[in-house]
Amino acid sequence: MNDTLLNAYSGIKTHQFGIDSLSNNIANINTVGYRANNPEFKSLFSAHLDSLGSSNITADDRNFGVRAGSNAISDKDGEYMPSDSDFNMAYQGSGWFIVGPNKNGTMEINKDGYKQAQENFYTRDGNFLRDADGYIVNAHGYYVYGIDLHKIKNGVLLAGNPDEEAKILKSGKLSTLYLPRDVQYQPVLTTKVNMSVNLNPKNHVRPAEQYLLDENGQLINDRFLNQDANALANDDNESLDLPVHRNLEIMIVKGDMAQDLVFKYGTGGVENNEFRTLGDLKKLLQSKAKLDLDVVKSRPGDVISPLLLQIKNPSDPEATLFIGGHMAEKLGWIANGMILKKNEGRDSVPIRIPFYSTTAEIYDKGGEKYLLKSDYFMTSTKDPLSPTPTEEKWDVESSILEMRDKTPITPKSVRQTISFDKAGKMHAQPVTLNFKGNPLTYSIDKSDDYSSSDEPYEDSRIIQISQDGKPKGLLQNMRIDDDGVIHLAFSNGAIETMGRVGIATFTNDQGLKKVGSNLFDIENATRNGRAAPLSGNPIIGWDRDDGKLKFGKIMHKYLESSNVDAGRSLTNLILMQRGYSMNAKAFTTGDDLVKEAINLKK
Structure with missing residues (x-):
């Protein structure tokens, strides 16, 4: 048998292997995630032709046949x-x-x-x-x-x-x-709430009686005396703006004695005729003008009634009163020769206090929803022109309410005082509330992503609420x-x-x-x-x-999709087919030569 038959036979078998591999790729062209195979060939074996002579400068190698070298996986991504x-x-x-x-x-x-x-x-x-x-x-x-x-x-x-x-x-x-x-x-009990808010004192106000009177309608004297005079608004919801217009002018005539006094909003103290709180103003009126400052109900018979500031004559003889200045104008306190007998006074319009209220939804162990409510009342303002630093302060009362009827479930509400420094950073300590027998830690100075602020160009609002509680969910x-x-x-x-x-x-x-x-x-x-x-x-x-x-x-x-390249696969299939056909022709040629050699013997 001559070598042509061996070479052609191996070529036919090898190209059949290539055709089988390529046809399998084409069959899986729409198979999701299919990895194509790339058939590769190599020589079967080789020998050195010593018979050609040792003087040749070439290696004179002779290859015999071909076989499948590998059927490698294509690592190209599909579509x-x-x-x-x-x-x-x-x-x-x-x-x-x-x-x-x-x-x-x-x-x-x-x-x-x-x-x-x-x-x-x-x-x-x-x-x-x-x-x-x-x-x-x-x-x-x-x-x-x-x-x-x-x-x-x-x-x-x-x-x-x-x-x-x-x-x-x-x-x-x-x-x-x-x-x-x-x-x-699974519902998760709320044990921690962090809130960030912006508080704008000119954005919302509430009647002063909601802060200065207790549930029985009695004046809470400490709150009244410690209330910053500038942290007030009139019944038109206008703030007093005392750092800009500081004067309160008082002229009092009692008998043969007449006094012309100018009190200023500031931090210089009573000895310098300056007041910051209503308590300071009360002391000035008592010590300098023999008058008194009080807060009275507009409807004395009601438990809760709009509150008025009153400058009154506490004793004999009767007094003739003149009141002027920006604060008097804002509060409707203007008086021009008003006669005051003993215990009579000049009332302002109903007063209001800057206010804001927030609510956050919280959840008990069963996933039931409750409200964590906080009421903010402003008690002190910043004075940018003051020689001594001043802070903006708010009195915050927090409690937990039923979701439907808004009745409190906390045994006792929690109060705290928060402040903003000159840079606008809130200073507030976390407080703990009793949430159905479980402690709840509540912070209002910052949430997960934001800090609280007092930006005057933004409305009072909740910026973000972060909490660890969750209701039931699907x-x-x-x-x-x-x-x-x-x-x-x-x-x-x-x-x-x-x-x-x-x-x-x-x-x-x-x-x-x-x-x-x-x-x-x-x-x-x-x-x-x-x-x-x-x-x-x-x-x-x-x-x-x-x-x-x-x-x-x-x-x-x-x-x-499959990573089979359709165009390349069809091209390679044609090449494999041609290779198969040519090897088949070579096999036929080798077979004819064998037959001719046999016929020579005959």
Whole structure:
């Protein structure tokens, strides 16, 4: 038999192998996640032609035949197509999803190797779904592996510790992923509320009786005396603006004695005829003008009634009173020779105090909603022209109310004084309220992202409320981010991390073997007397320090199509067909030569 027959036969067999591989690629051109094979050939063996003589300057090698060299896996990504399924995903980059046949299976990928309780497989087919038990599986029922935080117990998700969860999500301990359809968010008791607010004293006011009178209609004298005179407004809701117009002018005539006095709003003290609080003004009137300052009800017979400031003559003889200045104009205190007998006085218009109120929803252990209410009354203002620093102060009363009828449930409301410094920073200590027998820590100086302020160009408003409580919630949506972390969104606004999708990569993807159903497995080989995977050990797909995917990203609600290049495959198929035909012609030629040689003998 001549060598032509051997060469042609090997060429026919090898090109048949190439045609088979390419036709299989074309058959799977629409298979999701399919990895094409690239057939490669190599010479069968070669020999040196010694018969040609040793004086030749060429090697004079002779090749014999051809055989299949490899059927390598194409590592090119396929196209990425949008999908509507919540559990469909694609992986863009170098790496593989991990699936296995065992619902209770586990796998651990370490830096120096891996351990698994059962055989697992690798795939680029992200056409996943949820089975009847709530596990995430592929179309063939194989369970998808990843890191499950195991926060779902009996259909209820229990909130976890974010720091601990972040640590677990960086590990390489993988298991199946469990997400039942009717999962609920367990209510979480509110134990901490942080709020940031902006307080603008000119934005809202309330009648002064709501702050200066107790529930029995009696004057709370300390509040009256310590109230900053500038922290008042008239019945037209206009603030007094005393730092701009400081004078209160008093002229009093009693018998043969006449006094002409000018009192100023400031911090110089009574000895310098300056007042800041209503208590200071009361002392000035008593010591300098033998008059008195009081607060009276407009309807004395009512328990709660609008309050008026009153300058009165406390004793004989009768007095003739003149009152002027900006403060008197604002409060309707102007008097021009008004005759005051003993205990008669000049009343202002009803006074008001800058005010704001906030409410925050909080939750008990059963998820029932309550209101955390705070009322802010301004007691002191900043004086930008004062030689000594002044602070803006508010008196804050906080309590917890029923949601429906707004009745308090706290045994006793909590009061605190807050202040703003010159830079506008709030200074407020956290307070503790009794919430149905449980302590609730409440801070109003800052929330998670913002600090409280007193910006005069913004309305009084709640900037942000941060709290740790949550009501009961139903699962509404699932989202998988670029790093494969699974986030669950609930009807109560809570977003919780459930786990992450497992990704493994290999040093040599070509070492993986196809096992059908779009799955790949690790192929072991013995080299230097030691069995080792041809692909190398699996490597976890994320960085163990920051938890980010290192070699690619997850695309949620996308599927990766086959990476078969249709045009190139058809071109290569034609080339393989031509190669097959030419080798068949060579075989026929060799056969004819053999026959002719036999006929020569005859």
